[in-house]
Amino acid sequence: MSRFDRYMLSQLMTVFGFFALVLVSVYWVNRAVALFDQLLGDGQTALVFLEISALTLPNVIRLVLPVASFAAAVFVTNRLSTDSELVVMQATGFSSFRLARPVLMFGLVVALLMSVLTHYLVPASRSTLAERQGEIAENITARLLVEGQFLHPAEGITLYIREILPSGELRDIYLSDARSPRSRTTYSARAAYVVRGDSGPVLVMVDGLAQTLRAEGQRLFTTRFGDLTYDIGALVSVGGRGRLDARELPTLALFNPSETLLEETRQSRAFFLHEAHSRFAQPMLAAVSALIGFGTLLLGGFSRFGVWRQMLLAVVLLVLVQMVANVASGMALRDERLAALAWAPVLAGGAIAVLVLWLSIRPRRVRPPRPPQGPPQNPRRGLHGGATA
Known part of the structure; x- marks a missing residue:
């Protein structure tokens, strides 16, 4: 990598870490409040609350990372543009596609992190969480019997x-x-x-x-x-672990599910195939989101009003990609032959990113100056309208 690539990549990773930490904290606190009340109300200790919270973190991080990558790309691009660093690099001959190389590297790093989450950490945490919740549900003394309190089970x-x-x-x-x-x-x-x-x-x-x-x-x-x-068996819902969730299974088991597995999870083969393809496609959305945020901010020139219009356009484009993901997911879940549609939002987002980068390098038309308004003044007249000698 060149010095500029290393510099921009370091900026992106630093800001990405900050945004990821903030977003994960906000999302986790909102969910932890309800979880805290539920567990303590069932008589569980604070250690159980911390254990359950830790098991929910991998899925929370998986949801937050694409948003954090988009926010980091927009923030760093805006700062480099404000400090005229991107202008200097463009003046040296760097095109928008060349400037996007460190952003693509950054997106691939985030995609690698998400791949570890989607293929290993999230399924393992889901499985462990289901087993732990089953153990808590079977613990009648902790859920029903609390000393010194009037309970209404x-x-x-x-x-x-x-x-x-x-x-x-x-x-x-x-x-x-x-x-x-x-x-x-x-x-x-x-x-x-x-x-x-x-x-x-x-x-x-x-x-x-x-x-x-x-x-x-x-x-x-x-x-x-x-x-x-x-x-007292009718007073509490004593169950256990419950039925197996397909999202807890390893990725290889999703591509060819057996009839026993389909019956145990009560899911269709289309659901298994869509989940398998999604585990590969979702990490690439982080790279696509970063490229869309970077390319959109390169559109337009300098404005005293800031880049809020470019930011709004970037958000609209991401919403469009998410709409494509929702439509493709609905179609793939109905027909197992359409499982590859899980890649549709990645392809749509990649096409949008290439389009905005191409638009950013097109020469912009300069408006011709407007002609002077009003009748032309007579140069032979003086300041007060009198004729000159």
């Missing part, structure tokens, strides 16, 4: 536990079941245990009292018991 159910011992024993439990409109039953027990039964988890209460209030006649019936079993 279902409509009409109120549960309170004063203390949970490390051995799993529940001390001083209160359970109110008001799901039936004809009666309401309140259970109180000195101790209780959560055990797994044939139909799911059950709550075994020891040494307690059951009070049933019937709506008809407002009569109260009390029953003391030594031990009582209460089915």
Whole structure:
């Protein structure tokens, strides 16, 4: 690479790192707030929250990198143009296509990073995240049993536990079941245990009292018991990992899925093929976005009003590329023979980038000066309209 290529590439990578960090932080914080409330509400610890958040980061980074590459290309191009560095390089004979070489190298570096994400990190993180969420869903004590709080796991159910011992024993439990409109039953027990039964988890209460209030006649019936079993499996959605997601599979398995895999994931063969092609095509969108941002800012000359029109045009072009991606994705998901349409946005974006670079090197027409307005003045007249001698 020439010195100018290394200089521009270093500028692009530095600004790209800044934009990627900011965008990932903003996107992650927005998702982490809801995740934080959900996990802590289910009784999970902060370490579980950090683990789940770390597993969602690869997919967040995959979504953010194309936007960060576009923003870095626009920012660096605008700064170099403002400082007249691009003007100097163009004056030495560099065309727009030659100036775009470091931008293309930058886009390929970002595409390489995205390839690692799409082919390895994102599928692995999805698979691990699904397994971890299944383990959390099976943890009834963490999701349902929280000491010192009145919980409402279902409509009409109120549960309170004063203390949970490390051995799993529940001390001083209160359970109110008001799901039936004809009666309401309140259970109180000195101790209780959560055990797994044939139909799911059950709550075994020891040494307690059951009070049933019937709506008809407002009569109260009390029953003391030594031990009582209460089915809590219907109060929580205990599942496990759930069905396999095709996006968790390695790339090679997507090109030739078996009938067992199609039945297990409940997805069509067209979905598998589209996902496989998308993993190769999506990284190239980062390079295309950078080239579109760079080429669009080269259009037009210097203006005191800035380059907001070129930036707006670049955003419109990216929206057009995304529209092509949406249409192509819908067609590819309906017919497995059209799986190669996943490359349509890359080809469309590449054509747009070449077009704007070609337009930037075309000679611009210079408007002829306007003729002077009004009747011509008589040169033989003086300043006050009098005739000269």
